[in-house]
Amino acid sequence: MRIWSVFVKSLREQSRDLLVLGLTLVFAPLFVLIYWLWFPSGSTTYTVLVINKDQGVELDDGTTWSAADEAIQAIESVTYADGNPMLTVKPVAGRNEAEKALRDRSGLVFIDFSEDFSRTVQAIRQGSTSLSVPLTFGGDLTNPYYPVAAILATGAVDHYVQVTTDHQPLVTYLEEPLGASGTRNEFEIYVPGLLVMGAILLIFQASMAVAREVEAGTLRRLQITRVSAFELMAGTTAVLMLVSIVATLLTYLTAVALGFHSQGPLWLAVVISMVTTFSIIGIGLVMACFARTVAQAFVVANFPFAFLLFFSGTAFPLPRMTMFTIAGQGIALNDLLPPTHAAIALNKIFTLGAGFGDVLYELIALTVLSLLYFAVGVWLFQRTHLRAEG
Amino acid sequence: MSEIVLQVDRLTKRYGSLVAVNDLSLEVHEGEVFGFLGPNGAGKTTSINMMCGLLRPDSGRVLVHGDPITGGSADIRARVGVCPQEVTLWSKLTCIEQVEFIGQMYDVPGRVARQRGERLLEELDLIDKRDKQAHTLSGGMKRRLNLVMALVHDPDIVVLDEPEAGLDPQSRVKVREYIQSLARHKTIILTTHNMDEAERIADRVAIIDQGELLVLDTPEALKNSIGEGDVVEIALDGEEDMRTRYSASLQEQMGAQAIVQAADGTLTVHARDVVNLLPAIIDELNKTGLKPTGMHLRESTLEDVFIQLTGRRLRE
Incomplete structure (x- = not known):
């Protein structure tokens, strides 16, 4: 019940902050459009x-x-x-x-x-x-x-x-592209990265939403009510998730309208995007625990933002630094970053036509990381912002 | 004697080397208006933040109906309503939405919270702003809404931190009347540095300074503690040491029938029949060569009590 009340309250606040809501919704679709305009022929010449x-x-x-x-x-x-x-x-x-x-x-x-x-x-x-x-x-x-x-x-x-000169080549090369990778143009190759980047950007909104409550003093008012850290976080997260679902669907629709083709099921890509968003919000909530003002939250969130963007393979590919292996699956340091799994899964779906079973590992990894970051966020939030000050 | 609803037991809070509250003990009884009077930085807000569970004391404890509030159950915290000194509202929510929301956070059903919120908005002249977002309200309206937020879950104890601060005269009267009406069925703890506010509203007043409880009693008893009667204040032109000498000589002449103090260029004489003492005071003044630039006769106040206790004015 209290989660629902927090959800309704956050939804009202979000819907009345039209500038932030508008920018959140159009960011990824706008980038897709810009990339499409950047590559009039679909790829670089x-x-x-x-x-x-x-x-x-x-x-x-x-x-x-x-x-x-x-x-x-x-x-x-x-x-x-x-x-x-x-x-x-x-x-x-x-x-x-x-x-x-x-x-x-x-x-x-x-x-x-x-x-x-x-x-x-x-x-x-x-x-x-x-x-x-x-x-x-x-x-x-x-x-x-x-x-x-x-x-x-x-x-x-x-x-x-x-x-x-009528000379035969010494080596005859026969290239066999994986999946539909031979027919993907550069615009289509960038779409998964843009989707993941759109999700990563939510880290700012998540951390700033919580910091806003701290800065306005409204959290102190809530501190002495019956509401728990979990209820506050869950209600806030649910609204951000809702916004991100709309933003993701808008991005897909924009991409498809501009000629993007997915080789695999689009619903699966949407699911991957949703779970990625959840994990990013979780990280955002963790960051909010180290901030007392919106400006601080913005600055603090920049740190994981850079990690998530540049060390996950979203912005450009990075070699994997495998630390250990579980059930034949090598676990690398950057596997701790949810976008790593999202980028791999989306590439599999869009380019290689992967189905549910093919991305199950990435989906499980994303879910585990999401729950982990959310739990850490709730725990830290309880300790840093909801407990009586020491 | 009515039931003790809030008991403060040897409460101490330090910030580094600064002792914000030092060994504070007091009891608040059911249905009384309890005033915390003291200058800015005296430790009033720190004390009430510990009383409502927002701040953990370094030592000591606060009991609400016999149960500790810090680390205690949500049920205990819910028996206290807090109106902080700062306006803490959700700027994008309407008046009724935030009242309803905060009610729900205390498990008040939505319908009940809405009805109660509307009644409170009505009582504090905010009902016509029911559907306006908080950021569109004037400063006075926001402060009144701040008060509504503390009451929507119908707490037994209401803690008001400087409730009249920043209010226009009209809102101040409204809020003061409202607090007095609340006092009929709730226990109220309020902090203020306004002696007039404390004197008019509070049944008992605790005067606190530099984290220490100086006195605790009814306003009348506190005023009587510095002697029954009135006060004459004479503003004097001249050297400080001349004023001090005059003060000492007048005190010697008046003996036990008056208390004479000189501070900030003003001589204050507190005595039972101060009007009849005026000729003698002026005679003595003429001998010194000091020139009076103004004279004011009034009843004694809690500020006089504070000056008596600390040698300073409340607003210093």
Whole structure:
């Protein structure tokens, strides 16, 4: 009964704070929309800077043939499965211009076709097996996009030369994508991360909701009533959960409307998102126990926020640091962070078409962590805010 | 003698080296209005926070109807209603919503809490603000709503921390009348640094200073303790040592029939028939060369008691 009263009271407060409610609801859907706008073709197109010094060769019929021009066309013809270009070519006059563009990040990799590029290709085509085609390329090796652009561009040139010189490759590569990973565009790859990030952001609202009661002094009023820490936490959490359910559904609807396809059941992804949210709220409640003002709660919550975002694999992949193994399942340090399991589970569902049984471990881990953090939150809250001050 | 509803037994609270409350013992009886009088920082709020279970004492105990309030059951805590000095309201809830909510936190059924809340809002002239959110209320209205929140669960004992602080004159009269009406069927403990408030409302007054209980009695008895009669206050121009000498000489002349004190440029003479002593006082004054800049004749108050006990005014 008291939980219900706390729920109704929190719901009223939440529904009357339209700015906060609005921002919470639109945050993740807005990010999905922005990412979709960021990738008009669904994925990144990598810019290749081309320095073309190739002199070409004169053919028997008197025309000039340029192998570099054809290799450049080969680079431009590399496309995603949906036909959108992977690489775009930007001609530059020389190395200086290329390096400036690399520093400005208006290009990711440069390829330098030498003066005798065509002559060498022609010679090999005519039987000179001892020759090798010279090709210089480079870029900023700290740029995470560089390796992708370099491999794709040099691979395209390599393939062109093999076909043109009628040489068979020494190794024939056959790539077999896992699940539907071969057909996912970059926008679709980012959606699970955005969903988890939307849940992680609730840490601020959870901790600030409790700190607001402390700062306003209303918690002292409640301290001498019959309400327990569990009832207060449960009622507050229920409202935050409700808000997050709506926010999550809005995010999914936005993503689907913008072309996102899930290979697995969407309801399962929603369940995973809900349990993740519960665990994040639990962590938020723990943080609230170390704050007496809303400003303090915000600052304190930033600490776990950064951990949850950057060490869970949500923002970018991290190697697992396995500590021990239980029933064949390696347990890593970052398994203590609920978003770790959420990111894995959502990726399995969306990309690999996983069903309930495939994500059972992640679901159990998320549930256990949620209950653990919530219990710690209630215990700490009782000790720090609901007991008579010492 | 009526039943003891609240017993404070050797209560002590320290904050580092500061002793906020030192060995405080007192008893509050059923149906009385018990006033805690003292200057700001005297330890009044600390004392009542321990009395209602918000603060743990370093030593000593508080018993409500014989049961300890700190670490005791919720039933015991529910017998006390607290109106804190600060306004503590949920700004986004309407008046009736927060009254209903706090009632439910004491297990008062929603319907009962609503009916009781409406009656209390009516009694404190807030009924037309029933559906207004707290942040839209004026300061005086918020303080009255603060009081309603302490009463909705119908406690036996109501603790009011500076209930008239920050109120406009109209609200002050309203709240004072309301507290007096409450006193017919509840025990009330109130803190104040306003001697007038304590004198008008309280059946018994405890004067506290620097964490120590100085005296505890009815306002009349406390005033009589410094001698029956009235007070004349004469504001004097001149050197401090001249005023002190004049005070000593006047006291010597008056003997036991008057109490003479000089402080803050004012000479205070407390005596039974002070009007008849005025010629003698002025004669003595003329001899000193001091010039009176004002004179005020009044009945003695609890402030005089405080000055008598501490040598300081309440608002210092």
